[in-house]
Amino acid sequence: MKISVFLRDRLIFIITIICAVLLCGFVMYVTGAPAFFVFFIGAVYVFGTAFGLMYEYTKKNAYYKTLLSALEGLDKKYYIAEVMEPASFGEGEILAEILKTAGKSMNDEIAAHARDKRDYREYIELWVHEVKTPISGARLICENSGYDELTGELDEIEKYVEQALFYARSGSVEKDYIIRKTDIKNLISDVVRKNSGRLIARKIKPEIRAEGLVHTDPKWLGFILQQILDNAVKYSAKTIVYSFENNILTVTDDGIGIPPGDLPRVFERGFTGENGRKTAKSTGLGLYLCKKLCDKLGLEIAAASAPNGGASISIAFPENPYLLHQ
Amino acid sequence: MQTILIVEDDETIRRELAVLIERYGFAAKAADKFDDIVNWILSEKAHLVLLDINLPYFDGHHICREIRKNSNVPIIVVTSQSGETDELMSMNLGADDFVAKPYNTRILLARIQNVLRRAYGDPEESAEVTVRGLSLNLNNSSVSHGDGTRELTKNEVRILRLLMAHAGTIVSREKIMTELWQSDEFVDDNTLTVNINRLRKKLAEIGAAGFIGTKKGQGYMI
Numbered sequence: 001m002k003i004s005v006f007l008r009d010r011l012i013f014i015i016t017i018i019c020a021v022l023l024c025g026f027v028m029y030v031t032g033a034p035a036f037f038v039f040f041i042g043a044v045y046v047f048g049t050a051f052g053l054m055y056e057y058t059k060k061n062a063y064y065k066t067l068l069s070a071l072e073g074l075d076k077k078y079y080i081a082e083v084m085e086p087a088s089f090g091e092g093e094i095l096a097e098i099l100k101t102a103g104k105s106m107n108d109e110i111a112a113h114a115r116d117k118r119d120y121r122e123y124i125e126l127w128v129h130e131v132k133t134p135i136s137g138a139r140l141i142c143e144n145s146g147y148d149e150l151t152g153e154l155d156e157i158e159k160y161v162e163q164a165l166f167y168a169r170s171g172s173v174e175k176d177y178i179i180r181k182t183d184i185k186n187l188i189s190d191v192v193r194k195n196s197g198r199l200i201a202r203k204i205k206p207e208i209r210a211e212g213l214v215h216t217d218p219k220w221l222g223f224i225l226q227q228i229l230d231n232a233v234k235y236s237a238k239t240i241v242y243s244f245e246n247n248i249l250t251v252t253d254d255g256i257g258i259p260p261g262d263l264p265r266v267f268e269r270g271f272t273g274e275n276g277r278k279t280a281k282s283t284g285l286g287l288y289l290c291k292k293l294c295d296k297l298g299l300e301i302a303a304a305s306a307p308n309g310g311a312s313i314s315i316a317f318p319e320n321p322y323l324l325h326q
Numbered sequence: 327m328q329t330i331l332i333v334e335d336d337e338t339i340r341r342e343l344a345v346l347i348e349r350y351g352f353a354a355k356a357a358d359k360f361d362d363i364v365n366w367i368l369s370e371k372a373h374l375v376l377l378d379i380n381l382p383y384f385d386g387h388h389i390c391r392e393i394r395k396n397s398n399v400p401i402i403v404v405t406s407q408s409g410e411t412d413e414l415m416s417m418n419l420g421a422d423d424f425v426a427k428p429y430n431t432r433i434l435l436a437r438i439q440n441v442l443r444r445a446y447g448d449p450e451e452s453a454e455v456t457v458r459g460l461s462l463n464l465n466n467s468s469v470s471h472g473d474g475t476r477e478l479t480k481n482e483v484r485i486l487r488l489l490m491a492h493a494g495t496i497v498s499r500e501k502i503m504t505e506l507w508q509s510d511e512f513v514d515d516n517t518l519t520v521n522i523n524r525l526r527k528k529l530a531e532i533g534a535a536g537f538i539g540t541k542k543g544q545g546y547m548i
Binding site: 129130132133134135136137139140141143144154158189192193194196197200201203205206207208 | 336338339342343345346349406407427428429430431500503504507508510512514515
């Protein structure tokens with residue numbers, strides 16, 4: 001609390017005291033009191049008032065300072081009512097009361113939202129789980145009855161269902177992944193194989209030059225690789241090259257690439273960019289989800305332009321996974 | 327013939343899975359009552375059990391544990407639960423493999439064959455395929471016609487096997503490539519052409535020239 005602010009709040013009081021002192025002094029002087037006596041009485045009044053004000057200022061200033069530094073140190077500011085010390089003056093007591101009530105109602109609100117969010121997430125997980133049964137059934141019917149054209153559509157449905165599941169998981173604070181030693185080549189091969197129909201139909205050539213072991217959750221990384229592959233296919237790549245060096249997995253394609261101006265924003269939610277608007281197939285979700293999942297897994301993801309004009313997405317794995325997840 | 331039991335409460339999947347399995351040379355039997363499922367599985371004495379987790383009366387984990395008390399029949403858990411815990415739990419309870427729905431049918435069949443091979447060894451009967459006097463031996467990757475025999479590469483075996491399995495119908499280039507992609511090699515269009523040409527040359531050397539016909543713009547046919 002600045003002293004000027006403190007004094008401003010008491011401006012009327014101070015002016016009143018000064019006027020009263022001047023008036024009394026004037027009356028005493030007119031009635032013939034000695035000048036020394038008049039000045040003495042005036043000085044006692046002025047210093048007495050000043051001392052009282054100083055005392056009050058010191059006390060309140062110390063209280064608010066403690067309160068402010070407590071607020072500063074809090075991660076969640078709305079918990080301030082829980083940590084504040086009781087005030088030794090009336091205004092402080094009122095303030096504490098207000099903060100306590102506001103904080104409590106805020107906590108109730110947050111708890112309600114957290115519960116809603118968890119319920120919704122659980123519903124999405126259940127829904128994804130349920131919808132996989134009819135998709136499996138449809139797949140088997142396609143295979144048995146030779147509806148080859150439908151398989152591609154089922155692949156698309158499955159992709160979106162999977163995306164919904166990972167979207168629900170990406171926003172939660174719960175840790176629902178298991179870090180394991182994963183063979184990167186096998187994982188990439190699985191993802192490529194899953195997309196064989198699309199890739200072959202569009203004559204896209206995958207080149208897997210990545211070999212090595214990483215510590216991560218294979219399902220999550222598989223999902224991330226699927227999103228990157230989707231983008232490559234969407235943006236007309238003819239080859240997709242996977243390489244792994246110095247713990248960095250790089251996926252480079254030769255599609256239309258990302259305009260330099262869009263590069264810093266590709267991981268933003270809902271960002272579609274110049275090329276996304278042109279093809280009108282962009283949802284602005286794929287890379288956003290990749291980034292969120294990478295953050296949770298402790299991986300670093302970055303986008304760049306490849307020398308041939310295509311896009312290049314790289315994922316850096318931590319050197320020592322044990323340090324990271326403790 | 328090896329028998330596979332399907333323990334699954336969704337009727338469509340049960341029916342279609344049986345069709346698929348029978349098509350690939352196994353006998354399939356599906357449960358339609360689940361109140362005494364463990365005894366039913368044990369009494370059937372099948373070669374393999376495909377087990378769902380979410381079932382009426384008892385869940386798959388319980389069934390798995392109960393079966394293991396009395397039998398070592400191979401079990402593949404098939405479920406739409408994609409959580410890690412389910413997979414770990416199934417393996418801990420004695421399941422031999424775990425496949426998540428919605429599965430790729432090729433992957434499911436490959437897993438079934440793997441588990442069966444691990445449990446009972448290589449089946450003898452399917453090691454050789456013969457179409458119009460040309461036999462493909464899958465055990466030593468060779469093809470023979472009359473007196474001639476030629477060694478084949480892995481890709482050539484895969485191509486010939488697919489074409490022979492669909493003898494009399496046209497197989498598209500895309501379908502052949504998809505089949506080849508199931509291994510770790512992701513061949514492109516040109517490589518496929520090269521593979522086909524080499525295969526034809528080998529067949530011609532043993533007197534089976536023209537065995538693989540080309541249907542322009544559609545694919546190949548035996």
